[in-house]
Amino acid sequence: NAGVMQNPRHLVRRRGQEARLRCSPMKGHSHVYWYRQLPEEGLKFMVYLQKENIIDESGMPKERFSAEFPKEGPSILRIQQVVRGDSAAYFCASSPYTGNNSPLHFGNGTRLTVT
Amino acid sequence: TQLLEQSPQFLSIQEGENLTVYCNSSSVFSSLQWYRQEPGEGPVLLVTVVTGGEVKKLKRLTFQFGDARKDSSLHITAAQPGDTGLYLCAGDLNFGNEKLTFGTGTRLTIIP
Numbered sequence: 001n002a003g004v005m006q007n008p009r010h011l012v013r014r015r016g017q018e019a020r021l022r023c024s025p026m027k028g029h030s031h032v033y034w035y036r037q038l039p040e041e042g043l044k045f046m047v048y049l050q051k052e053n054i055i056d057e058s059g060m061p062k063e064r065f066s067a068e069f070p071k072e073g074p075s076i077l078r079i080q081q082v083v084r085g086d087s088a089a090y091f092c093a094s095s096p097y098t099g100n101n102s103p104l105h106f107g108n109g110t111r112l113t114v115t
Numbered sequence: 116t117q118l119l120e121q122s123p124q125f126l127s128i129q130e131g132e133n134l135t136v137y138c139n140s141s142s143v144f145s146s147l148q149w150y151r152q153e154p155g156e157g158p159v160l161l162v163t164v165v166t167g168g169e170v171k172k173l174k175r176l177t178f179q180f181g182d183a184r185k186d187s188s189l190h191i192t193a194a195q196p197g198d199t200g201l202y203l204c205a206g207d208l209n210f211g212n213e214k215l216t217f218g219t220g221t222r223l224t225i226i227p
Contacts, residue, residue: 004157031213033213035217040219041219042119042203042217042218042219042220043158043203043205043215043217044217045214045215045216048213048214055213056213056214058214059214091157091158093157098213103160103163104148104160104215105160106150106157106158106159107157108155108156108157109155109156109157
């Protein structure tokens with residue numbers, strides 16, 4: 001039973017390029033969350049999606065960032081015109097349902113470096 | 116503003132010793148989770164506490180949720196080198212786990 005799969009594991013982009021991060025949730029999980037971890041900081045919530053719907057994007061920067069979770073295929077976090085401050089580890093998590101006892105399963109992250 | 120403060124930030128102790136790490140907030144959480152994160156990997160859930168005053172044990176790890184659901188502690192007995200890692204607490208303000216608030220973590224090193 002594969003866990004949450006994120007790819008690529010490492011991504012290097014030059015300033016101004018686009019970054020596309022992919023996340024395949026665990027089998028049977030329809031809830032996907034994206035978090036960002038800056039160096040020496042805790043994880044910060046970005047967005048929560050269910051299939052084809054963005055439920056809560058209150059943690060997403062207003063510009064350049066977007067996320068989707070289509071009916072078929074992985075969830076995508078897209079960062080347009082990247083800047084050095086976007087360099088971070090981006091983690092995806094999935095869960096089978098919501099609620100206090102809903103376990104979150106994290107992937108191993110994509111480490112984005114903007115040069 | 117950091118909603119969840121973890122202390123200490125770094126802790127280095129000898130194998131066999133006991134330790135406690137703390138997670139404090141001025142906010143009330145509907146539940147609180149503890150994770151462990153290894154370098155290059157994602158956080159792995161250790162435990163979820165829901166009820167004020169709740170105590171959960173996981174082998175040598177004891178987790179406690181404060182009575183007012185604003186703080187939590189993690190106590191490790193007879194620490195082993197395998198306990199080395201980054202320990203993160205995460206609180207849920209909304210009864211849904213959708214938007215967890217993470218602490219900055221305690222980086223624990225157990226010296227053999």
